[in-house]
Amino acid sequence: MPRRASSVAVRTKAPPFPILPALQPIAESVIEAKLPNGLTVRLLPSHEVPTCSFYTFFRVGSRNERPGITGISHLFEHMMFNGAKKYGPGQFDRVLESNGGTSNAYTSTDLTVYYEDFMAEALETVIDLESDRMKSLQVTPKMLESERQVVMEERRLRVDNEIVGMVDEELSTLLWKAHPYRWPVIGWMKDIENIRREDCLEYFRTYYAPNNAIIYVSGDFEPNEALKLLKKHYGTIKPGPPPARVVDSEPEQKGERRAEVRHPAQAPMLMIAWRGPASTHPDTLTLDVLQYALSVGQSSRLTKSLVFEQELAVGVSVDWTWRLDPGAFTVMLELKPGAEPLRTEAALYAELEKVAKEGLTPRELEKAKNNLSAHLLRELATNNGRAHALGTYELMLGHWREGLALVSRYEAITAEQVRAAAARYLSAERRAVVTLVPSNGAQA
């Protein structure tokens, strides 16, 4: 059980799946609290390294946007570094760096996540910096214009001049017709150009309230002291109204969808996706197992078959990112110059059909589970990794304990469950296929 840290500490039920003995010390170290304004706090003290990581997760991402202001979540993430009331423009990073720290952030379809890694002595400064911007972010027209240019350059880097980004963007618009997952997290260029200051301010009031955030602190600190500081700096921030629910209006897909991207390139490429379940659905973990069995390690099913035996791909990767609403199970195939994408596609489908009919071998199942468990352990090896992993578990699976119990949850998944999931989700009529077709031979 979590140690009680204050009168507002929350008790939780033990999940039905046990936590690995090696992870028990982490589970036992977690201290949970909730401030009266709704801010959720998790403390993970450990004293191996004299540093800390401080994570703030906001429950907002591109799924909370609407057409016309796509990309605002991500643009807003940039604006969070451009000055608040106490620490003005440029001060956030300057104060942090001069206190032996560094910071970064990312925006996904579902979340906006900020973190600081820093020398342990700087904890109060970091709390002061983070709470200052949650309390009183300033969005000046000048900073907004400058940051807009930076983000447009980021879009040119990651999408407009980057083949994988380009193809991935096309794939999302193909796979989703109604759900906000159809537009890119970075947003459409025209929308980035046109987001107004008022949009940003409204966005801040709605989504950056303490009741929409979770803080994770891990590393070398004294928990009672930390909790006192958190209350002092965050306690006065007023809660916001509950954000509007995101409606998943995505209609059922009734047949394969295909698109092409023509662009100068050395070789064709394929990106193929199917809509899976939401992160809290039990099939999500079954698809984790399938993802690993298909693509992790040189002996994994698709790597062995498509890369080494049939030589129809140079590389294969499978992405199955947990999302709050049903997400995408995506296979990416890098081909050889001059390759025939249809042949590779056919070979991929043959392998997937085999899984849907016959399931995995016991050995494949064991390999996938062992690799998942090894990756889970590696993720938990650093202060930053622990705070990020447990925060992600809490937001995506409902509780951080669910994450620490993943090893035993994966252990319970059967070959038949994997077979059934492959059959249910990875069928021909549910897939979306984007082919990169090299145009003008790009100096072959």
Added chain:
Amino acid sequence: MRRERTEGMKLRPLHLPPHEVRVLDNGLTLHVVKRSSLPLVAVRLVVRAGSAFDLPGERGVADFASRLLRRGAAGKSADEISEAVDLVGAALGGYANEENVVVSLSTPSRHLEAMLGILGQIVREPDFPEQEVELARRRTLAQLANELDDPGTLADRALSRAVWGHHPYAFESSGGKADVERLTRAQLVAFHRERFGPKVAHLFVVGDVDVEGVTEVIQRTLGGWAGGPPFAPEVPAWSGLEKPGEVVIVDKPEQTQVQLRIGAKGVRRGHPDHFPLVVMNAVLGGGFTSRLVTEIRVKRGLSYGAGSAFDMLSAGGSFTVSSFTRTESINTLIDVALTEVERMRAKGPSAKELATVQRYICGLYPGRLETNEAVAGAIADVVHYGLPQDWIASYRERISEVTVRQAAEAAQKYLFTGDRVLALVGNAEALKPLVSRYGPITVLRPTDLE
């Protein structure tokens, strides 16, 4: 609130676990560090046989052979090896960088012994099966071709060629298309026999281990490893830029953004001015508040990223400024970057800037030693570059001792004036009139960097 001077730093001690060193009878040096917060182990074999020692007629041989080690050894097929490694959730792989071949293994600790058995086999007795050689050749050629689609990779390569000229550091460790096409199995076997051996190798084992037990296992699995050279080879000396002032454009007409690199001579690893240089460079182009980021990104919105770095190797090093921007802003970007380097060269950092980066580097340093892999890598660097034994333990003190004057002298001495080269990737027709003022232009096609 804004103090002019950061008060003296009180550094909490680093808890460095004991590092045991032992030389086996065959010359292999074994380093074991016991850390046991999680049941994981990182193993890193570093052999002084990197691509800088590849002969011109067999460029890429070290990397190609290293990647093939696990594709068949001691009579076991690639599949058998992969099955064994994947089954326990381990990761195993080999590659070459400029100076070393690195074979790395990461495994749950309870499978360490079995995995060291496999590591021993692929290191001692790789078979280089003919069909695996051909398969790897076809796959590598396709990967080399596909890399030409990445503007950042092209920019790095173009710069590397322009800076290092005919020195072996100029070439990618993988070799180019023509090199990979002509490598033979006999060359791979010869590489393994002649250049890859225990007397020029160090093995690092870090994590949840029993020191005596693991030493005994390694004695068994790698104690019988023989062959290779008696001494570590030396990387040839480098005489500096061949064509200072050159502007190289890699033509990708479809680009709406230009990748920019500005490069010049730097210093070798372990240079006496190391710490002043590291601190000075952090002010110029290190963290988010560096001068380059402030001037390029924050004040002007020219780019999403900008930075500078000293790349330090055994026989020399380079200094590089990197960024990117939309085609029409390229002149502003280059001019701002050159001005900032010149301003640093002329006046050095301020006391306040220096204090900030010293705290920044020192505060984050312990976090660079959090994982087993990171500890193995840090110790391997100390060994490889012949750095002082207390390099890691005293790193933060050495950083915090640097004075404003030392940092200014380092800037004066090492930042480029006229002796630099530019590499750009973008639309050459649009760029030529814009960048001709910086020096004589050479236009390359992406395939020239294949």
